Amino acid sequence: MLSLQCSTTAILRRRKPDMGPQPRLVATVAAAIFTLQLLFPAAISQPHNPKTFNRAFGPFTFSDYSTFHVIPPASINFGALQVTPDTAGNVNFTDTTGRILYREPFKLWESNGRLASFNTSFLINVFRVGNATPGEGVAFVISPSLDLPRNSHGQYLGLTNASTDGNSTNQIVAVELDTVKQDFDPDDNHIGLDINTVRSKRTVSLSQFGIQIAPNGTKFYVIWIDYNGTSKSINVFITEQPSKDAPIVPKPKNPILTSDLDLKSTVKQSSYFGFSASTGTKFELNCVLRWNLTVEILPEKKRIGESVRIGLGITGGVCVMMIVIGGLGYWVYRRRRRRSGSDEQILGTLKSLPGTPREFSFKELKKATNNFEEKRKLGEGGYGVVFRGNLAKEKMEVAVKRFSRDNMKSKDDFLAELTIINRLRHKHLVRLLGWCHKNGVLLLVYEFMPNGSLDNHLFCDEEEGINSRSRSLTPLSWNLRYKIISGVASALHYLHNEYDQKVVHRDLKASNIMLDSDFNARLGDFGLARALEHEKTSYAELGAAGVHGTMGYIAPECFHTGTATRQSDVYGFGAVLLEVVCGQRPWTKNEGCPCLVDWVWSLFREGRILEAVDCRLGNEYVEEEAERILKLGLACSHPIASERPKMQSIVQIISGSVPVPHVSPFKPAFVWPAAVDLASFASDFDFTTASTTTDCTPIHSTSNIP
DSSP, rough: OHHHHHHHHHHHHTTOOOOOSHHHHHHHHHHHHHHHHHHHHHHOOOOOOOEEEEEEEOOOGGGGTTTTTEEETTTTTTTEEEEEOOTOOOTTTSSSSEEEEEOOEEOOTTTTBOOOOOOOOOOEEEETTTTTOOEEEEEEEESSSSSEEEEEEEGGTTTOOTTTTOGGGGGGGEEEEOSSSSSSOOSEEEEEEEEEESOOOOOEEEEGTTSSSSSSSSOOOEEEEEEEEETTTEEEEEEEEETTTTTOOOOOOOOEEEEEEEGGGGOEEEEEEEEEEEEESSSEEEEEEEEEEEEEEESSOOOHHHHHHHHHHHHHHHHHHHHHHHHHHHHHHHHHHHHHHHHHHHHHHHHTTTTOOOOOHHHHHHHTTTTTGGGEEEEEOSEEEEEEEEETTEEEEEEEEEEEHHHHHHHHHHHHHHHHHHHHTTTTOOOOEEEEEETTTTEEEEOTTTOOHHHHTTTTTTTTSHHHHHTTTTOOOOHHHHHHHHHHHHHHHHIIITTOOHHHHHHOOOOGEEEOOOOOOEOOSSSOOOEEOOTOEEEEOHHHOOOOOOSSSOOOTTTHEEEHHHHHHHHHHHHHHHHHHHHHHHTOOBBTTTTTTHHHHHHHTTTTTTGGSSSGGGGGOOOOHHHHHHHHHHHOOOEEEEEEEEOHHHHHHHTTOOOOOOOOOOOOOOOOSSOOOOOOOOOOOTOOOOOOOOOOOOSSSSSTTO
């Protein structure tokens, strides 16, 4: 067994990055052998201790939208899961419900009667507006689906509604914190166990313990919920937390509520965990600031005897070996037949492009990059690796991008990027020099940008996550920053309005902005860019499995539509504007704010927005220009897409020819669907909504990635 492991590892390690498809066959064979090697020990392994899912969440950030299913008006803001928003009497948000659930379901019982145990704890703050009466409440919920019941506002806490309350098909269990007294409640300050109905099976008034769920003023509470699958019982604990940032206080010895609970007879076998809340005529802000969740993972199948396991393992192993050998043989046969046709198709597409760029030989690029030497790597992202190259004959430095994704999807990315950028002509776009396609290896060649990427200059004094070249750089002057902003705006305006097909970039960020020898901005990395059809306003990733881009730059509506638009590009540009002026990344925390845009907005509200300017500039900047760009960054970061300025106006604002549009002193809430004429909005484009699971790889150390 040891020798087999060593030989398998050796096969995998001997693969070279520049070789053709043959090593992939070897690696596949090695992987198959390794799989068989693991199969037999698994067949005779002894029973082991139960596994658990264990996660600690919080403080929460914008990136957590990929982890949780958020049903508006619930949102993730200011480091918390805001299950219902602070309505402040806004009639648009009274009688509403919100839910935030962990995206993946958990198997909670088996047909043989075994139940999964779980433990959860969360730090919560229920805030009432002024002296207003709070309402309605918030609940930890086990739900059969990610859907929200219709008309579940008011007393129903987003759990049930008037027609379904009490129905066993609800398959819901919840622990409620209720702040409004109904006829069946003990008071307006209690905790309850709800099973398919908001008429709690068991309730406990919290007033007798000196606990006020929504007091006048700010208080924090920690709630623990422990479920024992063996004893089929649930225990709930609660205590006050001194502050949201203090270490979590110890769990009390005695539960405040205890009850028997058989999950098998109550909830769906695979159910979701999370939070639900509602408002009625009364309102409150229900915030979850931290959440710990531990769930026992039930095995997929009942354990069987050792002799049966051995027999099945041997039989299965032989069958798998035969299938693998036959499959590999057929795969090699089909691959050899298809490769020539696929290559000819790609070459035909490339050579039919208008104004075809130069075709480089693989040998030429291999020599230019010294066999794609590791120390020549300029950066790496989800779509490729970029190397610095030297073309000896032309006496020219280039950036060579080698696509990293396999098979036809990589070829699609390659052709999409080449097709778009080949026809773009603008002084602030990275220029394409040529391409190469050899034995399935796909490469693009760009002009080399001597000053690397913008992020290396903005964050040159960070201690982690940067290369030595970045540490040797000095922060950009204000004049250079303004020059770069103007150049990027000009390039984006060209893509949106002047190029005949209207291109959406989809991944606008500082690391994708290159700087030439004179620090002129060059927008690059068109691996995600897509051309819009005539008269369309958006691009949908048809058949894709997620939102493309990088967290911190993705507009909030994209998580609901799966659609890239010119407005979502503007949102990313707003993040870049704030980065350039503040010298901080979008997810930087300041003064309790979870991200850069929230911090700048709070400074703007307090009349001290210039305090956001990069402190390394000292007084060496133009106050009027800095204030203009910061306000423009906030306008571009508006949560509602239709409220963001267009690129044509943005170019004029940066030049100073028109004023910045009005910016609200308070950051508007994100609402979906937006309060616009949805029929006319939808008619502008025809799209298929994609899943909202993120499928993006943020790029690190990306200098010179075109």
